[in-house]
Amino acid sequence: MSEVREKAALAKKAAAIMNRMTTDQKNSALLAMADALVNEHASIAAANELDITRGRENGTSESLLDRLKLNEQRIGAIADGLRQVAELPDPVGQVLDSGERLNGLHITKISVPLGVIGMIYEARPNVTVDAAGLCLKTGNSVVLRGGSAAIESNRKVVEVLRSALAQTDLPADAIQLIEDPNRSSVDEMLKLNGLLDVVIPRGGASLIRNVVENATVPVIETGAGICHTYIDQSGDPEMASDIAFNAKVQRPSVCNSMETLLVHEAFAAGHLRSIADRLLAAHVEIRGCQRTCALIPEAKNATDADYATEYNDYILNIRIVDDLNEALAHIGQFGTMHSECIVTENAGQAARFLQAVDAAAVYHNASTRFTDGFEFGYGAEIGISTQKLHARGPMGLPALTSTKFLISGNGQIRG
Amino acid sequence: MSEVREKAALAKKAAAIMNRMTTDQKNSALLAMADALVNEHASIAAANELDITRGRENGTSESLLDRLKLNEQRIGAIADGLRQVAELPDPVGQVLDSGERLNGLHITKISVPLGVIGMIYEARPNVTVDAAGLCLKTGNSVVLRGGSAAIESNRKVVEVLRSALAQTDLPADAIQLIEDPNRSSVDEMLKLNGLLDVVIPRGGASLIRNVVENATVPVIETGAGICHTYIDQSGDPEMASDIAFNAKVQRPSVCNSMETLLVHEAFAAGHLRSIADRLLAAHVEIRGCQRTCALIPEAKNATDADYATEYNDYILNIRIVDDLNEALAHIGQFGTMHSECIVTENAGQAARFLQAVDAAAVYHNASTRFTDGFEFGYGAEIGISTQKLHARGPMGLPALTSTKFLISGNGQIRG
Numbered sequence: 001m002s003e004v005r006e007k008a009a010l011a012k013k014a015a016a017i018m019n020r021m022t023t024d025q026k027n028s029a030l031l032a033m034a035d036a037l038v039n040e041h042a043s044i045a046a047a048n049e050l051d052i053t054r055g056r057e058n059g060t061s062e063s064l065l066d067r068l069k070l071n072e073q074r075i076g077a078i079a080d081g082l083r084q085v086a087e088l089p090d091p092v093g094q095v096l097d098s099g100e101r102l103n104g105l106h107i108t109k110i111s112v113p114l115g116v117i118g119m120i121y122e123a124r125p126n127v128t129v130d131a132a133g134l135c136l137k138t139g140n141s142v143v144l145r146g147g148s149a150a151i152e153s154n155r156k157v158v159e160v161l162r163s164a165l166a167q168t169d170l171p172a173d174a175i176q177l178i179e180d181p182n183r184s185s186v187d188e189m190l191k192l193n194g195l196l197d198v199v200i201p202r203g204g205a206s207l208i209r210n211v212v213e214n215a216t217v218p219v220i221e222t223g224a225g226i227c228h229t230y231i232d233q234s235g236d237p238e239m240a241s242d243i244a245f246n247a248k249v250q251r252p253s254v255c256n257s258m259e260t261l262l263v264h265e266a267f268a269a270g271h272l273r274s275i276a277d278r279l280l281a282a283h284v285e286i287r288g289c290q291r292t293c294a295l296i297p298e299a300k301n302a303t304d305a306d307y308a309t310e311y312n313d314y315i316l317n318i319r320i321v322d323d324l325n326e327a328l329a330h331i332g333q334f335g336t337m338h339s340e341c342i343v344t345e346n347a348g349q350a351a352r353f354l355q356a357v358d359a360a361a362v363y364h365n366a367s368t369r370f371t372d373g374f375e376f377g378y379g380a381e382i383g384i385s386t387q388k389l390h391a392r393g394p395m396g397l398p399a400l401t402s403t404k405f406l407i408s409g410n411g412q413i414r415g
Numbered sequence: 416m417s418e419v420r421e422k423a424a425l426a427k428k429a430a431a432i433m434n435r436m437t438t439d440q441k442n443s444a445l446l447a448m449a450d451a452l453v454n455e456h457a458s459i460a461a462a463n464e465l466d467i468t469r470g471r472e473n474g475t476s477e478s479l480l481d482r483l484k485l486n487e488q489r490i491g492a493i494a495d496g497l498r499q500v501a502e503l504p505d506p507v508g509q510v511l512d513s514g515e516r517l518n519g520l521h522i523t524k525i526s527v528p529l530g531v532i533g534m535i536y537e538a539r540p541n542v543t544v545d546a547a548g549l550c551l552k553t554g555n556s557v558v559l560r561g562g563s564a565a566i567e568s569n570r571k572v573v574e575v576l577r578s579a580l581a582q583t584d585l586p587a588d589a590i591q592l593i594e595d596p597n598r599s600s601v602d603e604m605l606k607l608n609g610l611l612d613v614v615i616p617r618g619g620a621s622l623i624r625n626v627v628e629n630a631t632v633p634v635i636e637t638g639a640g641i642c643h644t645y646i647d648q649s650g651d652p653e654m655a656s657d658i659a660f661n662a663k664v665q666r667p668s669v670c671n672s673m674e675t676l677l678v679h680e681a682f683a684a685g686h687l688r689s690i691a692d693r694l695l696a697a698h699v700e701i702r703g704c705q706r707t708c709a710l711i712p713e714a715k716n717a718t719d720a721d722y723a724t725e726y727n728d729y730i731l732n733i734r735i736v737d738d739l740n741e742a743l744a745h746i747g748q749f750g751t752m753h754s755e756c757i758v759t760e761n762a763g764q765a766a767r768f769l770q771a772v773d774a775a776a777v778y779h780n781a782s783t784r785f786t787d788g789f790e791f792g793y794g795a796e797i798g799i800s801t802q803k804l805h806a807r808g809p810m811g812l813p814a815l816t817s818t819k820f821l822i823s824g825n826g827q828i829r830g
Contacts, residue, residue, distance in 0.1 A: 016747075019770075197804075198803070220804070243826065358431075358527075360819065362821055366823070377522075388530065388613070389529075389613055404773075409779065410654075411781070412780075412785065413658060413661035413781075414665055414782055415665075
């Protein structure tokens with residue numbers, strides 16, 4: 001039996017135990033996991049150093065190596081994350097609906113764990129701990145498949161977490177790490193219907209596309225974000241500049257940052273130059289439509305391929321539009337249904353934008369950078385769903401649950 | 416452009432209009448559709464007669480032809496179904512959550528239409544109307560791909576429905592029928608990411624398997640039901656007999672009927688013979704485990720393949736088990752997470768069964784035949800989900816909605 005199938009089967013067995021763990025049992029385990037990470041910080045950092053060294057030999061950039069890096073302080077922060085998850089309310093076992101039918105049947109709808117969650121992600125080893133913590137809190141087992149660049153770190157971290165679980169009521173097998181670095185192990189996970197209940201990809205566009213295109217297991221698609229800010233004719237110039245600058249520059253590498261700025265022509269005439277100056281001063285490369293290039297000679301020409309690209313970088317498309325309709329059409333064509341914003345003082349235009357834009361999060365007069373489980377007050381985030389089924393937008397703990405109907409009778413049969 | 420892509424694109428355009436239709440506008444349209452079906456009953460019956468004639472020439476069984484048949488009375492009943500959907504509450508536009516963050520951002524979570532729903536189903540033309548009604552009520556467009564055996568009926572019905580819509584505020588293009596009878600048109604639908612937001616298959620196991628295995632569009636899996644009834648040692652003999660008989664015989668062709676009866680050995684010794692007699696008298700073929708065959712000589716030997724088959728017919732597997740654990744293990748191995756039942760007077764055993772069985776609907780002392788949107792009080796049913804994401808069990812109107820976050824600020828940026 002392959003590593004993937006064997007570990008998924010162990011996770012499924014453990015899920016039947018996880019399913020009946022109480023909130024206290026789960027929280028105790030999360031705290032034990034946090035303590036173990038802190039206690040073992042030195043051995044984790046040593047394993048991480050192997051990944052760093054190999055990465056440096058392979059020519060990995062220093063910025064990526066920094067994201068991969070684990071030290072005592074970072075391990076402490078990751079452990080604190082587990083402690084915070086322990087303090088969140090348990091979404092499992094809630095009565096969501098309850099009633100008696102005329103025939104006397106009592107029907108109760110309760111929240112239950114999903115079962116076994118497959119996580120497929122890239123480098124950062126903190127995701128290993130975060131995902132394990134969120135899945136266990138919600139009574140699930142998890143099969144982790146991280147990127148090979150962090151394999152030594154992930155192996156050590158999972159060993160520490162499983163050892164910690166062995167001292168608790170939770171089954172250690174509820175956390176599984178796939179160590180096979182080949183892409184075939186991902187492909188196998190994607191077809192494990194009957195063992196995995198859902199697969200959640202976290203990573204770049206190509207990782208997510210591979211999962212969506214090849215999975216037969218249900219998927220929660222996350223993350224791809226081609227986000228727009230549209231500045232309406234009546235947008236407040238200072239607010240518009242602040243929001244556009246924040247959405248692009250505050251953290252360009254994340255999915256809720258802005259990739260394209262759409263500007264009403266009447267606003268652009270008076271104010272686009274100063275917004276562009278501020279962006280250029282922050283080393284943002286501007287790619288513009290013809291009208292933008294006429295106003296901003298520093299801009300390169302933007303192509304449809306540019307509008308369809310999630311840069312995650314200091315690059316911004318700017319397109320001047322005739323009106324809200326043209327902005328809506330652009331977003332409909334190039335948006336990924338993640339986060340979209342209108343800056344306007346006109347309530348009617350704002351209402352129309354909020355209604356018409358089909359995205360997980362639609363903003364009026366605020367930066368798209370707020371699309372985040374913590375910013376939304378969930379206390380945790382397993383990812384940001386860009387699909388419409390099951391969960392949409394930032395996913396907190398309830399996104400890791402399903403439901404079940406319990407029906408009690410006294411011999412009812414159907415006539 | 417292919418028929419599928421062209422019609423899906425029209426449906427997507429129409430979805431942007433559907434999305435802003437009010438409850439009154441949608442209900443008026445449903446009533447207009449109902450009236451049109453009644454007014455056009457003769458032309459619909461004439462088109463249906465072409466399907467019936469062709470089916471009879473092709474050797475279709477009379478029972479299948481009966482399911483295909485449309486006459487004035489049946490068309491009237493289908494129209495009444497639309498009128499009932501019009502009376503149901505509109506699940507779209509509900510405020511699901513709302514609050515203000517410390518930074519002053521107002522975040523509101525509302526229910527919205529899914530967008531464009533692809534329905535892939537088999538023969539019965541009533542599904543064409545039911546699905547169109549449910550999708551339109553929830554503000555969606557629908558792309559219908561029915562079985563070729565009902566193509567003349569479906570074509571006429573959709574023509575009538577679209578003509579009716581043309582007299583209302585709703586866009587006629589919100590209802591699309593794929594007429595291409597080739598399997599390739601189904602396969603094309605399954606890959607239409609960006610145009611279809613979800614695909615819902617309704618039909619036999621092979622249709623559903625094809626959809627699950629080949630779709631890149633998100634799927635709501637429905638219908639496959641290998642349902643069990645477990646009679647515990649302490650089960651009331653008369654109640655157990657009634658529930659088992661009802662679950663198997665009342666309507667064997669549907670997904671919530673029983674395929675395997677599990678019986679505690681202590682119960683079997685005293686009561687299985689009389690239950691078997693009742694089933695045999697109703698012309699149920701029994702396939703049993705070794706112990707069952709010893710008690711019921713009329714039984715054939717049951718194989719694992721039998722336990723894994725959804726008969727939808729007058730055939731029943733019976734297996735005698737040592738205890739609840741063995742029953743749970745059997746259900747875990749062969750169940751399809753649809754509907755499972757325990758018959759027992761022991762509250763502890765019942766509680767354990769309800770907790771441990773991982774299925775959409777778990778029953779204590781009632782027939783599995785109740786798993787149904789109408790029986791659950793939803794007033795409608797788009798199908799019974801056997802997956803854990805998005806919706807599980809009978810799906811009413813809310814299963815055809817998604818959510819969206821609306822965020823209003825006054826210039827908030829992220830620090």
